[in-house]
Amino acid sequence: MSQIAFIGLGHMGLPMARNLLKAGHHLKVFDLLPAAIDELAKEGAQPASSALDAIAQADVVISMLPASRHVEGLYLGADGLLNALKTGTLVLECSTIAPQVARNVHHAAQERGIELLDAPVSGGTAGAAAGTLTFMVGGAAKVLAKARPLFEAMGRNIFHAGPEGAGQVAKVCNNQVLAVQMIATAEAMAMGVANGLEPVVLAEIMRQSSGGNWTLEKYNPWPGVMENAPASKGYSGGFMAELMAKDLGLAQETAQASGNSTPMGALALQLYRLLLKQGKGKQDFSVVQQLFTEQ
Numbered sequence: 602m603s604q605i606a607f608i609g610l611g612h613m614g615l616p617m618a619r620n621l622l623k624a625g626h627h628l629k630v631f632d633l634l635p636a637a638i639d640e641l642a643k644e645g646a647q648p649a650s651s652a653l654d655a656i657a658q659a660d661v662v663i664s665m666l667p668a669s670r671h672v673e674g675l676y677l678g679a680d681g682l683l684n685a686l687k688t689g690t691l692v693l694e695c696s697t698i699a700p701q702v703a704r705n706v707h708h709a710a711q712e713r714g715i716e717l718l719d720a721p722v723s724g725g726t727a728g729a730a731a732g733t734l735t736f737m738v739g740g741a742a743k744v745l746a747k748a749r750p751l752f753e754a755m756g757r758n759i760f761h762a763g764p765e766g767a768g769q770v771a772k773v774c775n776n777q778v779l780a781v782q783m784i785a786t787a788e789a790m791a792m793g794v795a796n797g798l799e800p801v802v803l804a805e806i807m808r809q810s811s812g813g814n815w816t817l818e819k820y821n822p823w824p825g826v827m828e829n830a831p832a833s834k835g836y837s838g839g840f841m842a843e844l845m846a847k848d849l850g851l852a853q854e855t856a857q858a859s860g861n862s863t864p865m866g867a868l869a870l871q872l873y874r875l876l877l878k879q880g881k882g883k884q885d886f887s888v889v890q891q892l893f894t895e896q
């Protein structure tokens with residue numbers, strides 16, 4: 602079994618690390634928040650006092666951080682982990698970040714003989730807990746072959762998207778679709794309920810009709826429609842609106858770089874920025890429902 606350093610134990614990282622522990626791996630874990638480290642230490646992980654401490658004996662490093670700047674801060678620069686890792690270490694960088702930043706980290710890793718994959722995920726916190734995440738992997742196929750058993754301990758579908766950064770490109774495409782679907786579902790739910798329909802009835806009709814989509818299947822934004830959805834828990838847990846706004850910004854940058862027109866993604870970004878201005882950035886991204894129900 603591998604000696605794994607797991608860095609970033611938030612909504613996603615903590616359940617992912619837990620599944621690696623359950624699969625019998627040795628984990629040394631670090632987060633800026635000590636409570637997350639303590640929680641995993643109770644379940645058998647070794648607590649680390651810093652990222653450098655976490656990687657001291659590691660063959661594998663897995664990181665799950667909020668955004669590009671955190672990943673650059675962790676790996677690059679004089680104090681970055683890439684300068685401290687031994688040659689041949691395998692790094693699985695699972696955060697959702699800018700494709701160009703992922704490529705920069707890849708190139709810095711290659712120069713130091715470190716094997717790295719960009720491997721952002723889809724499936725939400727429920728998928729992370731159940732070990733059913735989708736991994737979208739960018740990097741060399743032979744490195745993915747080596748990493749596959751680790752991904753399989755945390756996920757169900759492991760896709761090789763292409764070379765360095767390709768996992769991140771796939772991820773921003775996917776999250777742009779997710780945001781547009783969430784907004785479309787939220788505005789339709791509000792319209793139907795305002796016109797006298799029961800939310801549960803409307804949700805089920807659309808779920809089984811041509812408007813059916815992932816948000817209607819798994820993540821309805823109307824409170825009370827799905828018992829386990831963040832909407833029914835005061836929009837807590839799940840995927841923060843500020844992270845969705847970040848991903849929509851990455852999608853716009855990606856479109857800009859290739860000269861693509863993405864009007865739906867642009868509008869979705871504007872609506873999420875509005876939510877952030879209303880102070881709802883820390884709530885789950887399905888809180889976009891409130892744009893259509895509250896004055």
Ligand code: NAD
Pocket residue numbers: 608609610611612613614631632633634637652665666667668671674675695696697698722723724725726839840841844848
């Ligand atoms: P989160 O904010 O809950 O967790 C991030 C964790 O990283 C926090 O605990 C934070 O303390 C820690 N952290 C930040 N900088 C650090 C550093 N330098 N060293 C150690 N720890 C550090 O975010 P999350 O929801 O777990 O998301 C993580 C990533 O996964 C993001 O890029 C997000 O876009 C992506 N993602 C999230 C979901 C979801 O449903 N939440 C789904 C798919 C992808």
